[in-house]
Amino acid sequence: MKHVGEYRDGALAQGIAAAIRAEADPMRSYRLMEFCGGHTHAIARYGLEDLLPPQVRMIHGPGCPVCVLPVGRIDAAIRLAASPEITLCTYGDLMRVPGSNGDSLLKAKAAGADIRMVYSTLDAVGIAEREPTREVVFFAIGFETTSPPTAMAIRLAAQSGLSNFSIFCNHVLTPAAIRAIVAGPEARRDGVKIDGFVGPAHVSTVIGADAYAFCATEFAKPVAIAGFEPLDVLQAVLMLVRQVNQGRHEIENQYIRAVTANGNRKAQALVAEMFEPREAFEWRGLGALPHSGLRLRPAWSRFDAETRFEIETVAAADHPGCACGAVLRGVKRPEECRLFGVACTPDSPIGACMVSSEGACAAQWSYGRFRSPAASVAAERVPA
Amino acid sequence: MSRDLFRSRLDLVGGRVEMTHGAGGRAMAQLIEAIFQPALANDFLGQGNDQAVMPLPRSGRLAMSTDGYVVSPLFFPGGDIGSLAVHGTINDIAMSGAVPLYLSVSLIIEEGFPLADLDRIAQSMGAASRAAGVPVVTGDTKVVERGKADGLFISTAGVGVVPPGLVLSGDRARPGDRVVLSGSIGDHGIAILSSRENLEFETAILSDSVALHDLVAAMVAAAGPHLRLMRDPTRGGVAATLNEIAHQSGVGIVIEEGTIPVKSQVIAACDLLGIDPLTVANEGKLIAVVDPAGAGSLLAAMRAHPLGGEAALIGTVVEDDRHFVQMRTAFGGGRIVDWLAGEQLPRIC
Ligand code: SF4
Numbered sequence: 001m002k003h004v005g006e007y008r009d010g011a012l013a014q015g016i017a018a019a020i021r022a023e024a025d026p027m028r029s030y031r032l033m034e035f036c037g038g039h040t041h042a043i044a045r046y047g048l049e050d051l052l053p054p055q056v057r058m059i060h061g062p063g064c065p066v067c068v069l070p071v072g073r074i075d076a077a078i079r080l081a082a083s084p085e086i087t088l089c090t091y092g093d094l095m096r097v098p099g100s101n102g103d104s105l106l107k108a109k110a111a112g113a114d115i116r117m118v119y120s121t122l123d124a125v126g127i128a129e130r131e132p133t134r135e136v137v138f139f140a141i142g143f144e145t146t147s148p149p150t151a152m153a154i155r156l157a158a159q160s161g162l163s164n165f166s167i168f169c170n171h172v173l174t175p176a177a178i179r180a181i182v183a184g185p186e187a188r189r190d191g192v193k194i195d196g197f198v199g200p201a202h203v204s205t206v207i208g209a210d211a212y213a214f215c216a217t218e219f220a221k222p223v224a225i226a227g228f229e230p231l232d233v234l235q236a237v238l239m240l241v242r243q244v245n246q247g248r249h250e251i252e253n254q255y256i257r258a259v260t261a262n263g264n265r266k267a268q269a270l271v272a273e274m275f276e277p278r279e280a281f282e283w284r285g286l287g288a289l290p291h292s293g294l295r296l297r298p299a300w301s302r303f304d305a306e307t308r309f310e311i312e313t314v315a316a317a318d319h320p321g322c323a324c325g326a327v328l329r330g331v332k333r334p335e336e337c338r339l340f341g342v343a344c345t346p347d348s349p350i351g352a353c354m355v356s357s358e359g360a361c362a363a364q365w366s367y368g369r370f371r372s373p374a375a376s377v378a379a380e381r382v383p384a
Numbered sequence: 385m386s387r388d389l390f391r392s393r394l395d396l397v398g399g400r401v402e403m404t405h406g407a408g409g410r411a412m413a414q415l416i417e418a419i420f421q422p423a424l425a426n427d428f429l430g431q432g433n434d435q436a437v438m439p440l441p442r443s444g445r446l447a448m449s450t451d452g453y454v455v456s457p458l459f460f461p462g463g464d465i466g467s468l469a470v471h472g473t474i475n476d477i478a479m480s481g482a483v484p485l486y487l488s489v490s491l492i493i494e495e496g497f498p499l500a501d502l503d504r505i506a507q508s509m510g511a512a513s514r515a516a517g518v519p520v521v522t523g524d525t526k527v528v529e530r531g532k533a534d535g536l537f538i539s540t541a542g543v544g545v546v547p548p549g550l551v552l553s554g555d556r557a558r559p560g561d562r563v564v565l566s567g568s569i570g571d572h573g574i575a576i577l578s579s580r581e582n583l584e585f586e587t588a589i590l591s592d593s594v595a596l597h598d599l600v601a602a603m604v605a606a607a608g609p610h611l612r613l614m615r616d617p618t619r620g621g622v623a624a625t626l627n628e629i630a631h632q633s634g635v636g637i638v639i640e641e642g643t644i645p646v647k648s649q650v651i652a653a654c655d656l657l658g659i660d661p662l663t664v665a666n667e668g669k670l671i672a673v674v675d676p677a678g679a680g681s682l683l684a685a686m687r688a689h690p691l692g693g694e695a696a697l698i699g700t701v702v703e704d705d706r707h708f709v710q711m712r713t714a715f716g717g718g719r720i721v722d723w724l725a726g727e728q729l730p731r732i733c
Contacts, residue, residue: 368720
């Protein structure tokens with residue numbers, strides 16, 4: 001019999017934390033952004049911030065696919081699902097993301113739209129196979145880890161001659177977002193200063209460590225790629241502290257058990273065969289970023305719900321009080337949003353960052369709110 | 385009524401439930417006689433009336449509870465909806481410290497439901513009730529049209545008697561009290577998830593579904609006056625139960641991650657699915673809050689019982705007007721243990 005947390009090498013982690021405390025210069029500040037929501041979640045869930053000295057601060061990045069999807073795309077999905085012939089298949093988290101006017105896929109489902117929760121693209125293909133009279137659309141989201149499975153599913157659908165399956169493609173690209181954070185106009189305006197990045201785990205297994213070379217060469221920012229185990233994150237933080245101390249800016253790889261310099265060439269080829277970069281794609285919080293999103297190539301357009309059903313995405317504003325944009329750029333901490341814990345909680349989210357467990361606001365609320373007394377008292381109540 | 389009144393015997397192999405099986409006529413009598421009477425047989429049920437008439441307990445207070453079961457799939461590793469419906473209600477009664485006495489059962493069956501499955505579920509209810517020594521004394525079946533129910537829903541109710549002088553209630557936790565957990569967490573939820581059609585993954589985990597009243601009796605005998613409350617962490621798991629207690633009692637709770645027993649397969653499955661074992665359902669575990677003076681004898685009694693061998697002291701009740709449940713992680717950090725937001729995955733009980 002084990003105990004929760006035991007297998008995660010608590011003692012080892014405490015040793016690394018001690019090294020971080022010993023090596024981090026108290027006269028300096030280390031503002032480190034973990035790009036991935038997976039890291040944000042691990043940091044909050046294992047209480048890692050309590051182990052770091054005050055001069056080392058983790059800033060939560062935009063690597064949460066649910067969080068960066070803009071309101072306009074949610075609205076478009078809701079409109080799509082309203083057509084009686086369409087069955088929209090989606091991951092559970094997306095159901096609760098607020099669209100315009102307080103709409104969500106969950107509400108659309110309750111109102112009668114045929115929206116089904118699936119666990120993978122293949123589930124959606126299965127539904128299309130079993131129900132040939134339905135137009136099955138998969139709400140495809142995610143970074144470079146989820147585009148290869150989407151490509152596989154489309155290939156499978158093509159091989160089995162399915163004519164009632166398509167995807168609403170919202171796949172996005174990590175390097176474009178990192179570039180926007182270190183160099184984009186928003187970043188310059190807000191003046192967010194980041195001393196280094198904890199690089200993505202699973203995404204890096206696909207795109208490879210070299211994909212971040214620009215961080216070091218163009219922007220002199222160190223990167224340490226880390227796995228999703230809490231121990232991995234601590235190790236990466238130590239690597240970054242050392243790089244900063246020594247004035248280095250290199251792409252280091254803590255996650256050598258899975259990440260190579262070039263990544264997974266096969267997966268890359270599969271994605272390249274089927275997808276091409278969009279000129280620009282709108283991100284929540286980061287705005288329209290050039291070459292940051294994927295769409296299906298014309299040869300595969302019969303699987304593209306956007307062409308098939310002539311979906312138009314109308315840009316729509318976030319809730320006026322929502323600070324998701326600033327949170328996603330690392331400019332604000334979740335508890336600095338005035339809706340945090342007051343009007344916005346995981347039970348009734350106002351912004352997308354409060355929906356996914358990888359979202360910075362949800363992680364802070366669910367795991368860390370005992371550290372922010374004001375917000376926590378405001379809304380400590382029994383969920384209905 | 386005897387079997388030869390019926391034109392043909394029920395086909396318990398390939399037959400299916402028809403609308404007539406719920407219509408109150410001969411077909412319904414046949415269904416009850418062929419499936420439920422033999423599976424659940426006891427003297428009270430055998431009275432054959434619209435109600436069961438039982439003797440009054442001589443002393444103590446009555447505890448009563450009711451629960452609906454809509455678990456999907458109906459059969460899962462380690463149990464099925466029938467045994468679950470018996471265990472779940474027995475446990476709800478037992479958490480008051482009561483000795484469960486009688487159960488009732490009501491089934492809503494969808495037209496077309498295989499009779500073989502119905503028979504298997506009835507047998508399983510009977511076996512669970514006999515093993516627990518708590519008879520099903522009265523019952524009802526209804527059949528609804530195809531598409532109006534997902535196969536089968538079961539609702540059970542039960543009564544029990546709380547021994548004189550014993551008062552357990554969710555509002556009785558006080559700062560300084562100890563929190564005790566009876567065994568490893570998450571087995572039921574993971575067993576259910578592993579058998580979901582679209583989620584199938586390999587695991588040897590069986591549901592922990594079991595009746596806990598015998599363990600409760602041992603706990604009451606060992607530490608009755610020191611016990612504040614008991615609760616079984618079903619839907620929402622240990623996290624939900626601790627939050628309920630904190631709110632009901634107006635206190636905070638601090639638990640130690642490293643003391644919470646969990647099987648490594650459950651951890652692996654939770655990692656795979658991205659869920660927290662603390663929020664996963666259990667059907668054969670309980671949480672007790674006890675005055676520190678009784679914690680030692682309580683733990684010893686639990687560990688001496690087959691259902692409490694892995695019982696552990698997992699935390700302490702503290703003063704906190706925010707009513708937080710906090711956890712010291714195995715890393716030495718702290719975090720909140722929150723209610724699950726939204727729906728984890730539907731219909732686990
Ligand atoms: S607390 Fe809610 S509204 Fe505020 S930034 Fe976070 S998600 Fe947006």
